[in-house]
Amino acid sequence: MSTITHGLEFPAELRRRRLARRLSQLELAARAGTSQRHLSFIESGRSRPGRTMIIRLAESLELSLRERNALLHTAGFAPVFPESDWDAPMMRPVQEALGAVIEGHLPYPAMVLRPYGQIVAANAAIDVLTDGAAPELLGQPMNMLRLMLHPQGMAPRVENLATWGHHVLENMRARALRSPDPLLDTFIEELRGYVPSPEPGPDHLGFAVPLRLWDTASGVELRLLTTLTSFATATDVTVSELHLEAFLPADEATATALRRRAAERA
Template sequence: MATTAAAATDPAPTTAVAAEPSAFSREVRRRRALRRMSQLELATLAGTTQRHLSFIESGRSVPGRAMVVRLAESLGLSLRERNSLLLAAGYAPAYAESPRDGASVEPAMTALRSILTGHLPYPAVVAGTRGELVLANAAFDVLTEGAAAHLLAPPVNVLRLALHPEGMAPRVVNLASWGRHIVESLRVRATAHPDPELDALIVELSGHLPAMAPPGPDHLGFAVPLRLRCAEGELRLLTTLTSFATAVDVTLAELHLEAFLPADAATCDLLRRREEGRTGGTPPGAPAVRAG
């Protein structure tokens, strides 16, 4: 009798009642699953124990701000995603998101304009994560040649411009292979950093692509060049991407500079002639064009 009474009055163990996982807990678990990481792997990277992480994911433990930041970093989240995770945990965002014309990012934007100008006579653009055009140099006109007006009206999306039937697509000789490369790169990004708007754009762009062709002689062995017809002939271009690796501002972290390089001597000569025609034979130095 005494034993029964004691059992009835003893407090229940804390593990007897499962806490309801919060939005934060569910998001940590979802992000970990996307990256196919075990709890032990994530806990080790974040400098905590597997038990603690298990409690966080189940909602039985509320982490401090520093732990949330460490988890976000260990999951490889973008700055925007890190801010979202902090908000879900009840904390203020850690990273500013400055306007593109704000004073705090002006030195970086000035540097980008200088790079764009210095890249002449070859085309180069600065775009956001979903292809929104931010800046372009004067040689960008070789990519917009013949494009429909609605694709060039702000806000311009360089990805849509590239693959739309009324954009660059009719002039791209190897549209199937080059376009597929673009879409697959976007899919990789969308898997690592889920974004409904990017998903919708991928579906749209995929619908513009012809059937996949087997690798042809236009492959260079290490990259798929863009083979683009223009008024003066055919261009063969390679693409390089540059970003601010140590950015702590969301705006800068989401920008990338896409620079096109000639894949052969003929392309180099053709673009130089176009630049001479545009500048009247003066050295390259046309100002970068602001697009949004």
């Protein structure tokens, strides 16, 4: 009975995901190496695809590994991508490798994030981001996105909170558009309440701008560029959902101030 129910769910779920990515049947069929006629039969329930075809369609839709497992489930197939616990012994090599990367990024801040901004690892330089934050925002597991935009977190020290915060929110909305998730929508709404509306002036260059953060310890305005690294070739759901976020100095004054902070910590 369960298999029949899942089989009936699959055509509608496949169509929903295709439309969410604004792909026609012809475009998706071409990507997956099949015919539009066959894809039409799959979406109408007239043809039941095998596991290999579902995996090809999921890959062509650029679904996350978690979403690929979910799509297989709706068709009555078992998940093919494992999901390991972050603290499991098998994850130790990944933890050690990522730890070496973020430590090697010192004296600049770097961290490893899970979905929704949860920090699983960070180097000592993130103290420049956590300075003055309310204790409840620093509890474990710490959420970096909430910390950065919350009025009791980093926000009072962000000189360009409206434009930079808008940049953060737009990136999250883009992800929600690609992979609809009610929990993510709720989190975006929470964060949106912390960010003032931007008012672009004549010199506006777009919302992808450096973070301008006031460093109370040095009395210097830090200008930080951010980079995000994902692990596209991972075959474990947990690893595939990790992001490495690293901050780089946008000018010499910022680099000097961060090197000085590192020396004081030492």
